[in-house]
Amino acid sequence: MGCFGVIRAEGVTKIFGPDPESILPLLKQGKKKEEIQRETGHVVGVNNASFELEPGEVFVIMGLSGSGKSTLIRCINRLIDPTAGKIILKHPERGEEDIAAMDAEGLRHIRTHEMSMVFQHFALFPHRTVLSNVVYGLEIQGRDKKEREELGRKFLAMVGLEGWEDHYPFELSGGMQQRVGLARAVATEGKVLLMDEPFSALDPLIKVQMQNELIKIQQELGRTILFITHDLDEAMRIGDHIAIMDGGEIVQIGNPEEILVNPRTEYVANFVEHADPTGVITASTVALPFKAPHFEPAGEEGGLSYYVRHGYPDIRFGVDNQGCLQKLVVNGEEAALADLDEALARERTGPERRVDTTVQCNEDTILRQVLRGRAFTQLPVIVRDTEQRITGVIDEPELIHGILEKRGYALTEEAASA
Amino acid sequence: MNDLVPVLGGFLSDPFDLIDIPVREWVTEFVNWIVATFREFFRTWISPPVRGTMEAIQWALTSTPPLIFLAVLFIIGWRAASWKVGLFAVIAFAFVGFMGVWYELMITLSLVATAVLFCLLIGVPLGILCSRKDWFYTGMRPVLDIMQTTPPFVYLVPAVMLFSIGNVPGLIATIIFAMPPTIRLTNLGIRQVQTEFIEAATAFGSTPRQILWKVQLPLALPTIMAGLNQTIMLSLSMVVIAAIIGAGGLGLEVYAGLERLNIGQAFVGGIGIVLLAMVLDRITQGLGDKGPASRAKKSE
Ligand SMILES: Nc1ncnc2c1ncn2[C@@H]1O[C@H](COP(=O)(O)OP(=O)(O)OP(=O)(O)O)[C@@H](O)[C@H]1O
Ligand SMILES: [Mg+2]
Numbered sequence: 001m002g003c004f005g006v007i008r009a010e011g012v013t014k015i016f017g018p019d020p021e022s023i024l025p026l027l028k029q030g031k032k033k034e035e036i037q038r039e040t041g042h043v044v045g046v047n048n049a050s051f052e053l054e055p056g057e058v059f060v061i062m063g064l065s066g067s068g069k070s071t072l073i074r075c076i077n078r079l080i081d082p083t084a085g086k087i088i089l090k091h092p093e094r095g096e097e098d099i100a101a102m103d104a105e106g107l108r109h110i111r112t113h114e115m116s117m118v119f120q121h122f123a124l125f126p127h128r129t130v131l132s133n134v135v136y137g138l139e140i141q142g143r144d145k146k147e148r149e150e151l152g153r154k155f156l157a158m159v160g161l162e163g164w165e166d167h168y169p170f171e172l173s174g175g176m177q178q179r180v181g182l183a184r185a186v187a188t189e190g191k192v193l194l195m196d197e198p199f200s201a202l203d204p205l206i207k208v209q210m211q212n213e214l215i216k217i218q219q220e221l222g223r224t225i226l227f228i229t230h231d232l233d234e235a236m237r238i239g240d241h242i243a244i245m246d247g248g249e250i251v252q253i254g255n256p257e258e259i260l261v262n263p264r265t266e267y268v269a270n271f272v273e274h275a276d277p278t279g280v281i282t283a284s285t286v287a288l289p290f291k292a293p294h295f296e297p298a299g300e301e302g303g304l305s306y307y308v309r310h311g312y313p314d315i316r317f318g319v320d321n322q323g324c325l326q327k328l329v330v331n332g333e334e335a336a337l338a339d340l341d342e343a344l345a346r347e348r349t350g351p352e353r354r355v356d357t358t359v360q361c362n363e364d365t366i367l368r369q370v371l372r373g374r375a376f377t378q379l380p381v382i383v384r385d386t387e388q389r390i391t392g393v394i395d396e397p398e399l400i401h402g403i404l405e406k407r408g409y410a411l412t413e414e415a416a417s418a
Numbered sequence: 419m420n421d422l423v424p425v426l427g428g429f430l431s432d433p434f435d436l437i438d439i440p441v442r443e444w445v446t447e448f449v450n451w452i453v454a455t456f457r458e459f460f461r462t463w464i465s466p467p468v469r470g471t472m473e474a475i476q477w478a479l480t481s482t483p484p485l486i487f488l489a490v491l492f493i494i495g496w497r498a499a500s501w502k503v504g505l506f507a508v509i510a511f512a513f514v515g516f517m518g519v520w521y522e523l524m525i526t527l528s529l530v531a532t533a534v535l536f537c538l539l540i541g542v543p544l545g546i547l548c549s550r551k552d553w554f555y556t557g558m559r560p561v562l563d564i565m566q567t568t569p570p571f572v573y574l575v576p577a578v579m580l581f582s583i584g585n586v587p588g589l590i591a592t593i594i595f596a597m598p599p600t601i602r603l604t605n606l607g608i609r610q611v612q613t614e615f616i617e618a619a620t621a622f623g624s625t626p627r628q629i630l631w632k633v634q635l636p637l638a639l640p641t642i643m644a645g646l647n648q649t650i651m652l653s654l655s656m657v658v659i660a661a662i663i664g665a666g667g668l669g670l671e672v673y674a675g676l677e678r679l680n681i682g683q684a685f686v687g688g689i690g691i692v693l694l695a696m697v698l699d700r701i702t703q704g705l706g707d708k709g710p711a712s713r714a715k716k717s718e
Contacts, residue, residue, distance in 0.1 A: 079617055112623030123618035127636040127709070137622040139632075188622065 006224055007076065007192060008052040012085035012100075014071050017042030020083040033247045045071035047248040048085070053192070058218060058225045060235040062271070063245030069228045072245070073196050075100075076226065077115055078107055089114060112141050115192035116185040120200055122177045124169040130180050131156065131165035137188035155183040158217060175206040182214070186221060193218075193225045199234065211238050232275045236260070244268050256280045260406050277406045283370050284363035286402030287383045287392025290317075295393075309393065315380065323389035325382055328358060340365065340373045340381070353378045360384055363391060367402055370394055453579045460580045468593075469586050471535065476528040484520060488512060495697075499704020506700065510693040517686050519671060526657055526667035526694060529585065533592040533653040538646065541597045545604025545642075546630065555605060562598045570595055570659050578663050588660025596653035603645025607638025643706030650698050658691060668694070 015023045023042045033044040046068045053059045061069050074080040076087055078099060087099040089110065099110060116137060124133050131152050138148035156162060159179040169177055178198060185193055199207045215238055218225055229235050235242050236256040243253045244267070252264045260280050263269040288294050288309070295317070298306040304318035304326055318327030328335045333356075340359040358379035361370060365383075373381045374394075383392040429436060479487070488508050495504030514523045548555040573595055577587035611634050619629045635642075661669030668690045675684025706712065 077621055079621060108623045108625065110623075111621060117618070117621040119614060119618060121614060123614040125615060125618070125633060125637075127639075136619075136632075140623050140628065184622075194621075 006053050006055050006090050007226070008050075008086075008088040008090070009072075009076070010050050010086040010088065012049045012072065012075050012082050012087060013047055014045040014068075014075055014080060015042050015083045016045055024084055044068075044248045045080075046075065046082070049243075049245075049248075049250045051243050051250060051253055053224050053226060054240070055224055056218075056222050057240040058215075058227055058238050060227045060229060060239035060242045061245060061250075062229055062232065062235045062242055064230060067245040068248040069230075069245055070196055071248075073194050073226060073228055077111055077117060077194060078102070112137065112188065113190055115190045115194055116188045118178070118181045118185045118193065118195040118198045120197040122169070122174075122181045122201075124177055124180055124184075126169055128168075129165065130161065130167050130169065130172070133169065133180055134183045134187055136184055141188065151187055152183075155187045156180075158186075158220075159183045159213070175202055175210065178202065178210065179213075182210075182217070186217065186223065191224060193223045195225060195227045197228050197230070200229065200231070207234070208237075214238065232271060236275060236280050244271065257282060257285060261285055272406065275406075277403060278368040278371065279366055281367045281402055281406065282363060283361050283365040283367070283381070283383045283394060284392060286367060286370070286398045287394050288398055289392050290383075290390050309380075309395075312395075317390070317393075319390060322387075324387075325360070325384075325390040328379070328382075330355070330379065335379060337382070340369065343376055344369075344372055347376070355379065358382060362386070367399075371399065374399060449576055449579065452576070457580055464590070465581060465586050468532065468536065468589050472528060472532040472585060472589060475531050476525060479524040479528050479531075480521065484515060491697075495701055495704075498701045498708070503700045503704055507697045510697050514690045514693055517690065519668060519686055519690050522666070522668045522671055522687070523690055523694065524667075526654075526669065526691070529589060529592070529657045529660075529665060529667055530650065530653050530694075530698070533589055533596055533657065534646070534650055536589075536593045537597045537600050537649045537653065540593075541600030541645075541649070542604050542642070545601045545645075546608065546635075548601060548605035549608035549634075558601070562601060565594060566598045568595075570656050571662075573656075574660070574663050583664040585665050587663055588657065588665030591660055591663075592653045592656040595656045596649045599645045599648035599652065600642075601645075603641050603648070604638065607641030607645075608634045610641065611637045639709060640706050640712040643702060647699060647702040647706065650702060651695060654691065654695050654698070 013024065013027065014020075015027075017023070017040070020042065023036060023040060023044070026036055026040070027044065027047055033047070036042055036044055049068075049072055051059070061072060063069050071080060075082040075085075076099070082100050085100060089097050089099055091097055091114075097106070099107070102110065125136065128136070131149065134156055135148040135152040138151060143151075153162075153165065156165060159182055161176060161179055161183070164172065164176070164180075169180065172180065178201075181198070185195075199210050202210060211234060214225075217223075227235075227238065239256055241253060241255055242259050243250045244259065245251070246265070246267045252259060252268050254262070257280050259268065260272050260275055260277055263272055290307075293310065295307045295309055298308045298313075298316055300306065301318070304320055306329075307317045307319065308315065309317075314331050316327075316329040317325060318329065320326050325337065328337060335355075336357040338357055338359050340361040343357070343359050353375065354377040358377050358381065359373040360382040361373060361384070363383055363385055370381055374396075380393045380395040382390055383394060385391050482490075488511060491511060492504040492508045495501075495507040511523070514520065544558070548558050570591070573591035574587070577591045581587035581590060608630075615633050615637065616629060619633045624632065657665060657667065658669035658672060661667070661673040668687045671687025672684045672691070673687075675681065675687060
């Protein structure tokens, strides 16, 4: 795979109106969208957007209605011509090409072979059968009939629509229609998939189903996806990176956890306020770091150094010289250490919580799983790094803080000291 | 001073006497000029293809045995619309045959078919052009208005002057008179195609030509068919009028009947025309309602 057909946007700007170029200096001066609209009647669709798609990732652009998401994604394949900026396509053979400066012929090549698109309202051709919709891009590529029908059937099967080849789009439900839209887009075997709110028109249940299938297909085919949504949970579920747009500008780019835990502006904070953090925030974020001043030494014994948490002298953590937790002593009795996933697989959690065993999880274990661990045991959950060294401890205060504030202690402290 | 009084009085009582715009003379001179300049051109380049097409269709229709014709008609009506329409068409045509004007019916049908064929050949490309170039459409609109609102009789005079009398001038007048709906509705149908489909086709790398053929025209087809239906009806009405300048068929029955005050003969021709109109209307409407594009529209 390597870095095939991956995209970098540099300062992409789109202004609607009679003389868009004349507005660029105003934007440079830092004038806002509303001001420019009031004073000149021009609408700023996108202002100076820069981002980069890594190979094989799902990059989500999120923002409220009118924030410029559709305009931005349409600039990428030039359904809209950007007023300024570059859209660099990294091509394995031809090197870097600027889509924004490309002529009609070059554009057609990009659209037929490098990137395809899925639309919010499906945009299936109503006069074509399902199969002939799916093969539309292949037809434009000039493949012969037999080959494209073979491929078309393959991709239809991939989205679970075998047997629907000869039906017409209006005979299908919304979810099925968007499956056809997806099959049509992946069938061209372009490396980049542009999706403008593809699931927004679908019922919540169908939506989740489609998200899972998209992830499956994406992993199978190794496509790079630029995905637009205004649904934060959707963004968090499928996005490797999320860019948040406000008034035509990208105000923050980060992975879901960064956005959730560390929103950079008021707008982003409002956006993430109601998000469900349990599937996004990881153990290392909420854990109390296993170091001073939170933990203090409590003697040595049998080659292990013991520590206690400040204010909790009853639980002693015995750590060897590698930094690995070897013994947990609770009220003078040794408690067993189990792996979180194994323990949960072995025993169902019930009303009785264990006091003689605790669980250890990894730094990237999600909060939801840690909560299950806490239902299993009353003792603190231990967080380890990849070399099995203890890096943090999660007890009630950390869980409550993580869920309510969507923040870890470490970050709160940083913010307080800053 | 006193001279002024009668002049003023005359102006007040008839203000239009003062200035005379000689439109009559201008038009006469203009038409004369056109006739003198282009007659040769029209007779050598426009007449032959129209005449040839018409004669071929006429030969095919008149030499087909009526029973075979009726069988084919049934199949066409059935495939295009429904078996009911097929049956209706057969009964209507048979009735005209039993009235004794089968041959005239075939002549009229071949005139209409020729006119409609040329309307499509010229009108659809013009409609496409209108839909793609706004300046062309702007220029075309007054022309279309003139073509449609000019009383049909007015076409006949220059047609006769250019082509003499007979079927061909009648056909030319019919083609001009009946073409506007095809142009208008082709244009409208293409412009009405939703941008999301154009956008999707573009996003998959289609050329403008591919978009036209693969997306716009198929989706505009129901509207174009509605235009075709109107064109057929208009050409049928004009073909009757064209009997005045020597076009044959059912129109001639009506015209000749009226001239000789033979009400019965005129009526037979009239009934034949009405039945033909109904059959053609049902069949083309059926055609327009078929096809996935219009079915998709209905299910919305
Ligand atoms: N063709 C156009 N002409 C003028 N202004 C436009 C045009 N297209 C979009 N805009 C404006 O650009 C801004 C961004 O619109 P855009 O459609 O990109 O928003 P969006 O984030 O996709 O919103 P939504 O979630 O509603 O789809 C809006 O203020 C809109 O009014
Ligand atoms: Mg949008």
